[in-house]
Each structure stands twice: as structure tokens, then as C-alpha cells.
Amino acid sequence: MSTALADDSLAQAGQLRLTWLRFKRHKLAFVSLFIVALFYLVAIFADGLAINDPHATDAKRSYIPPQGIHLFDEDGFNPHVSGLTGKRDMKTFKLAYVPDPARKLKVVLFAHGYSYNLFGLIPTDIHLIGLETPQPVDGIFLLGTDQLGRDLFSRMMVATRISLSIGLVSVGLSLVLGILLGGMSGLYGGWIDTAIQRVIEVIRSIPTIPLWMGIAAALPNTWSVTQVYFAITLIISFIGWTELARVVRGRFLALREEDFVIAAEMLGASQLRIMLRHMLPSFTSHVIAAVSLALPAMIISETSLSFLGLGLRPPAISWGILLQDAQNVQVLAGAPWLLCAAIPVVLVILAFNFLGDGLRDAADPYG
Amino acid sequence: MLMYILRRLLLASITCVAISVLTFVIIRLPPGDFIDAYIANLASTGSSITADQAEAMRHDYGLDRPVIVQYFLWIARVVQGDFGVSMMWRRPVTEVIGDRLWLTMLVSFSALFLTWTIALPIGIYSAVKQYSVGDYIATMVGFLGLAIPNFLLALILMYFGFRYLGLSVGGLFSAEYAQEAWSWAKAWDLAKHVPLPACVLALAGTAQLIRIMRANLLDELRKPYVVTAKAKGIGNLRVILKYPVRAALNPFASSIAYVFPYLVSGSIIVSLVLGLPTVGPLLLQSLVAQDMYLAGTIVLLLGIMTVVGTLISDLLLMWIEPRLRLTGRL
Numbered sequence: 001m002s003t004a005l006a007d008d009s010l011a012q013a014g015q016l017r018l019t020w021l022r023f024k025r026h027k028l029a030f031v032s033l034f035i036v037a038l039f040y041l042v043a044i045f046a047d048g049l050a051i052n053d054p055h056a057t058d059a060k061r062s063y064i065p066p067q068g069i070h071l072f073d074e075d076g077f078n079p080h081v082s083g084l085t086g087k088r089d090m091k092t093f094k095l096a097y098v099p100d101p102a103r104k105l106k107v108v109l110f111a112h113g114y115s116y117n118l119f120g121l122i123p124t125d126i127h128l129i130g131l132e133t134p135q136p137v138d139g140i141f142l143l144g145t146d147q148l149g150r151d152l153f154s155r156m157m158v159a160t161r162i163s164l165s166i167g168l169v170s171v172g173l174s175l176v177l178g179i180l181l182g183g184m185s186g187l188y189g190g191w192i193d194t195a196i197q198r199v200i201e202v203i204r205s206i207p208t209i210p211l212w213m214g215i216a217a218a219l220p221n222t223w224s225v226t227q228v229y230f231a232i233t234l235i236i237s238f239i240g241w242t243e244l245a246r247v248v249r250g251r252f253l254a255l256r257e258e259d260f261v262i263a264a265e266m267l268g269a270s271q272l273r274i275m276l277r278h279m280l281p282s283f284t285s286h287v288i289a290a291v292s293l294a295l296p297a298m299i300i301s302e303t304s305l306s307f308l309g310l311g312l313r314p315p316a317i318s319w320g321i322l323l324q325d326a327q328n329v330q331v332l333a334g335a336p337w338l339l340c341a342a343i344p345v346v347l348v349i350l351a352f353n354f355l356g357d358g359l360r361d362a363a364d365p366y367g
Numbered sequence: 368m369l370m371y372i373l374r375r376l377l378l379a380s381i382t383c384v385a386i387s388v389l390t391f392v393i394i395r396l397p398p399g400d401f402i403d404a405y406i407a408n409l410a411s412t413g414s415s416i417t418a419d420q421a422e423a424m425r426h427d428y429g430l431d432r433p434v435i436v437q438y439f440l441w442i443a444r445v446v447q448g449d450f451g452v453s454m455m456w457r458r459p460v461t462e463v464i465g466d467r468l469w470l471t472m473l474v475s476f477s478a479l480f481l482t483w484t485i486a487l488p489i490g491i492y493s494a495v496k497q498y499s500v501g502d503y504i505a506t507m508v509g510f511l512g513l514a515i516p517n518f519l520l521a522l523i524l525m526y527f528g529f530r531y532l533g534l535s536v537g538g539l540f541s542a543e544y545a546q547e548a549w550s551w552a553k554a555w556d557l558a559k560h561v562p563l564p565a566c567v568l569a570l571a572g573t574a575q576l577i578r579i580m581r582a583n584l585l586d587e588l589r590k591p592y593v594v595t596a597k598a599k600g601i602g603n604l605r606v607i608l609k610y611p612v613r614a615a616l617n618p619f620a621s622s623i624a625y626v627f628p629y630l631v632s633g634s635i636i637v638s639l640v641l642g643l644p645t646v647g648p649l650l651l652q653s654l655v656a657q658d659m660y661l662a663g664t665i666v667l668l669l670g671i672m673t674v675v676g677t678l679i680s681d682l683l684l685m686w687i688e689p690r691l692r693l694t695g696r697l
Contacts, residue, residue, distance in 0.1 A: 339526065
């Protein structure tokens with residue numbers, strides 16, 4: 001940026017462009033942006049990436065350890081997995097299905113598998129990878145199976161959709177509440193401000209998990225998956241809005257005294273116009289940063305609630321529900337791969353945190 | 368200063384009332400009441416009671432009165448220290464909760480203490496040696512602590528303890544002490560068990576506090592008075608500990624108010640995973656059984672204890688912040 005031309009374009013650059021330029025310098029945050037984008041892509045194409053039907057149960061393939069795809073065999077490049085063969089344990093006389101290297105099942109790209117609707121609209125049965133000829137029991141179990149013989153990898157792919165969307169929806173709701181109440185608080189001041197601030201303080205001083213547990217336990221058993229989903233979203237956002245309201249209020253308070261706001265007031269602009277046209281643009285980046293820091297908290301909330309069995313209920317699939325299977329040490333000792341469901345949780349939360357940090361630094365013009 | 372304390376006390380009592388109302392609303396939310404759950408439970412074991420008996424039970428427990436009356440009946444007795452009878456256990460709530468509440472607080476306070484003792488030196492180090500290898504490691508560990516939900520950490524620790532060390536991590540007492548009366552040996556046994564859940568809980572809070580401390584101290588370190596002090600020849604360590612650290616402590620101390628409720632709620636879920644005899648597992652059971660007095664009491668007591676913890680942190684803030692002590696405002 002040493003040439004005069006570059007300086008000119010920088011001098012004329014808008015707030016968003018300046019933020020973006022500063023954001024790109026933050027390497028970790030930039031990489032995180034791609035990771036987050038990748039997660040949302042997975043959420044969109046979840047069914048296509050899944051290999052086996054995430055809901056299909058089969059007692060024969062209970063607790064199968066993760067199996068890799070063998071890329072080569074004696075004949076050269078020939079991607080395959082081992083088929084499952086029933087073996088009778090001569091001590092317990094139990095029939096157990098174990099991978100049998102002698103049975104090779106060819107793996108192909110864009111294979112036909114279970115049918116689903118792409119984007120919820122287009123019926124298809126194409127999956128990114130799959131067996132050349134689908135088998136009743138055999139399959140590709142990249143991360144093993146659970147007790148009911150459901151493929152963990154496929155379930156994780158599909159869980160991404162609910163876990164990430166529940167975060168987005170609840171942040172959306174919190175944002176509406178936060179901007180509305182925080183904005184009122186910062187704009188009007190006086191007793192409205194005091195009242196809203198006290199409410200926020202009260203909400204923040206209550207330990208959240210017992211509160212969530214209480215509300216979540218009150219949801220009727222008869223509710224459908226969708227109803228529970230929205231109820232949980234509401235519960236999470238009801239408590240999550242306070243931080244956003246605090247950020248918005250702080251910005252409003254700071255901006256209210258700015259010359260350009262006073263100038264707009266003098267010129268007779270309506271309050272709504274001042275808010276939307278003059279004040280909002282100068283703190284959108286702060287709000288975006290606050291949102292990306294609020295998202296991981298929402299995701300953890302959902303995961304914790306579902307983990308306790310008070311959040312979403314099967315047959316819904318979320319990361320919390322997958323981890324619920326791994327709650328027991330005895331189960332974990334036999335099937336440690338069930339803990340794999342924790343990896344995306346940790347990854348996405350880390351990515352959101354780095355992203356939020358980068359955005360917050362970038363949004364601060366004096367940073 | 369007196370005004371400040373009074374204002375804090377007033378706010379704390381308002382919060383307590385709000386918690387009690389919220390608690391009661393939550394407990395009353397589920398359709399049906401304890402008697403319905405009780406009847407369903409009886410039906411599953413093959414026995415039943417008549418409609419008249421159910422009505423009589425409702426009357427006994429005051430469940431046939433308007434909700435608002437039920438609330439005041441409940442709160443009036445709570446104030447007198449009578450928390451009602453747990454319908455699930457058929458024993459007074461205080462007896463069912465017993466030591467559990469204190470153990471919950473013990474775990475939470477240990478976690479708070481640990482959070483402070485870890486976060487403070489690491490935060491100072493990270494700020495003083497900004498962009499050093501140690502700073503990066505501290506930041507990384509901090510982020511990991513933030514990213515791993517504490518129940519997950521508990522789960523992973525439990526798995527590794529079981530798999531590689533062959534011991535069952537969890538609980539707050541060894542088997543031989545669990546049913547014993549309190550003694551020095553039992554207290555020592557407890558002291559040996561507390562650090563693990565406290566560490567698990569502290570990790571996430573530590574991460575936040577390290578970041579706060581680091582940011583505050585970095586702001587202070589750039590100020591001219593630090594340069595002046597150094598120019599006058601005071602030793603580096605003394606300058607940092609005596610002036611900027613003290614100034615940076617204020618926002619740090621006020622952040623406990625938000626960390627403490629967080630630790631208490633974390634302790635509930637960690638207790639469930641690690642099987643700690645705190646109120647966590649009891650709360651889950653009572654909510655599932657819709658045992659309203661028990662669940663209500665737990666949520667209420669947890670909330671109030673959190674408010675008291677927060678109040679203590681406020682008073683602590685006053686102790687280290689002269690502006691508050693002298694003028695009553697920040």
C-alpha cells in the first residue's frame with residue numbers, strides 16, 4: 001500500500017472494506033472463516049456426504065469398529081472395504097459380525113445409496129462415496145457404528161445440520177431481542193435503561209443450566225421433533241440475548257454523542273432514520289463480531305441439553321444426541337470411537353471463537 | 368460507600384425474588400402435576416388409585432388452589448426455612464438435599480479459586496511477555512479450554528482414567544467413606560477428590576479470565592506512569608506488580624460476577640458425568656419426576672447462593688478499588 005493510488009482507494013474505502021482488509025491480516029481468523037464455511041457446506045450437503053442411512057438400524061452391525069477404505073490391493077488401485085462376515089464365538093455362542101478381509105467390496109464415487117431430497121426439494125440417491133453395489137448388511141463405516149448399528153460418520157454429517165442451524169436460529173432470535181432492548185436502553189437512557197439493565201443483571205446472575213433444565217424438562221413428551229427444536233431454540237436465545245444487548249447498548253451510548261448523530265438530529269431526521277441510516281452502519285461489524293462469539297455458546301448449550309437428555313429427542317440427530325450414546329464409561333471402553341462426535345463440536349467452537357476475535361479486532365478502528 | 372453496599376444488597380434481593388418467581392413458573396410449566404406423574408408411575412407398576420384418592424392427595428398438597436396462592440404458600444414457608452416435602456422421596460426436601468448443596472458450592476468455589484490462581488499469573492505473564500512462545504501456548508490452551516465443553520472434558524478424562532490407569536475417575540468420596548458420618552478422614556478423602564472436578568470446571572473460566580487479564584494489563588503497560596516508574600529505577604517486577612497489575616485487577620475482579628454463575632451451572636452437568644454427589648443428578652431426577660418442591664428448592668437455592676457469591680465478589684471489588692470505597696461510584 002505504498003503507491004499514491006492505493007492510498008487513495010484506502011482513503012475512500014468504506015467501513016466494511018476497511019474491516020475486511022484488517023480482518024484478512026488476522027491469519028487464524030481467516031483460516032477459521034474457511035473452516036466455518038466448510039461446516040456449513042457439510043450441513044447443506046449432509047445427506048450427500050452421508051454414506052449409510054443415518055436412521056437405519058441393524059442389530060447385525062452393532063458396535064463395528066471404524067474401518068478404513070483400502071485404496072490399493074494386489075491388482076493395483078482398487079478402493080475397497082472389507083465385508084462383514086458372521087462368526088460364532090465358540091465361548092459364548094453369540095453370532096458376531098466382523099470385517100472379513102477376504103470379502104472385498106468395491107467403493108466408488110457418486111454411488112447410489114438411500115434416497116433423500118437434496119436441499120429438501122430434489123429427490124435423489126447419489127452419495128459422494130458408497131459401495132458399487134449396495135448390500136443389505138455391509139457398508140462403509142469410516143467411524144464405526146453405535147449399539148443399534150447406525151453408521152456414526154453418516155450420523156455426524158446429518159447432525160451438523162441441526163447443531164449448526166439451531167445456533168444460527170437462536171442467535172437470530174437473540175439478535176432481534178438484543179438490538180431491540182439494547183437499542184432502547186442505549187437510545188432512551190433514563191428509567192428504561194435502568195430497568196433493562198437490571199433485567200439483564202438478574203438474568204445473568206442466574207446459573208443458566210439449571211434454568212434451561214427446568215424449562216426443557218417442562219416440554220411435553222408428545223411434542224414432535226420440530227416443535228421441540230423450536231422450543232429449545234427459544235429457550236437458548238431467551239437467555240443468550242443479554243450479551244448482545246450489552247454490546248448494542250454500549251455502541252448506542254457511544255454514538256449518541258457523536259457529531260454526525262447530533263447533526264442528523266439538527267437536520268430533523270426522524271429517530272428511526274437516525275438509528276437505521278446513521279447509527280446502525282457504524283456498528284454492524286461489532287454486532288457481527290458479537291454474533292460470531294455468541295454462536296459457539298449457543299452450540300454448546302444445545303449440545304449440553306441434548307447430552308443430558310433434556311434437549312432434542314431422538315430421532316432428531318444432533319451432536320449432543322450422538323454424545324449421549326457415549327455417556328457411559330463402560331460403553332466407551334468397548335466403543336471409544338463414539339467419542340469422535342466430540343471432534344466437530346470442538347472444531348467448530350474453536351473456529352467461531354477465532355473468527356469472532358478476528359472480527360472484533362478488525363471492527364475496532366483504533367486497534 | 369454505605370449507599371453502594373445498600374444498592375448492591377437491594378439489587379441482590381430483587382434478583383432473589385425474580386429467581387423465586389422464575390423458579391416457580393418453571394416448576395408449574397409442565398402440563399399435569401406431581402399427582403399425574405405419581406398415577407402414571409403407579410399404573411406402570413400395575414396398581415392404581417381412585418379419582419377420589421387423587422383429589423384428596425391434590426388437596427393435601429395444595430395443588431387445587433390457584434397458582435398465585437400456591438406460590439405465596441410456598442414462598443411463605445421457604446422464608447421460614449421449611450422447603451416442603453419431596454413427593455418423590457417422601458422426606459423433607461432439606462433432608463433429601465442434605466450435604467449435596469454444600470458439596471456443590473464446595474466444588475464451585477474450589478473451581479473459582481483455581482480459576483483465579485491459574486488465570487492471574489498466566490494472564491500477567493502473557494501480557495508482559497506478549498507474543499512470546501509462552502504467550503502463544505497460554506492463548507492456545509485458553510482457546511482449547513473455551514472450545515471443549517466441560518462435560519466433554521470430564522467424559523474424556525473419565526475414559527482415559529478407565530482405559531489407561533484402570534481407575535474409575537469420579538465421585539467425591541472413596542467407596543468406604545460414602546456412607547460414613549463426617550470425620551477428619553472423610554474430609555481428607557473429599558479433599559483428594561475435589562481437585563479433578565474443580566480443574567475440569569476451571570478450564571473454561573480460566574481461558575476467559577486469562578484473556579481479560581492480558582488485555583487489561585496490556586492497556587495499562589502502555590501508560591506513561593509505567594515508563595516513569597521504570598525511569599526512576601524501580602525493578603521491573605516490582606513496577607509491574609505494584610502499579611499496572613493493581614489497576615488491571617479491577618475489571619478482572621468484577622468478571623467473577625459472571626464467572627461464578629457459569630461455574631455453578633457447569634458443576635451441575637459435570638456432576639452428572641462424573642457421578643458427583645452434588646445437587647446436579649438430584650435436579651435431573653426431580654425434574655423428570657416433576658417433583659416440584661425438590662426441583663424448585665434446588666434451583667432456588669442454587670440461584671440464591673450464586674447471588675450471594677456475586678455479592679461477595681462485589682464487596683471484594685470494593686476492597687481493591689479505592690474509587691468505589693471512597694465515593695461509592697465507579
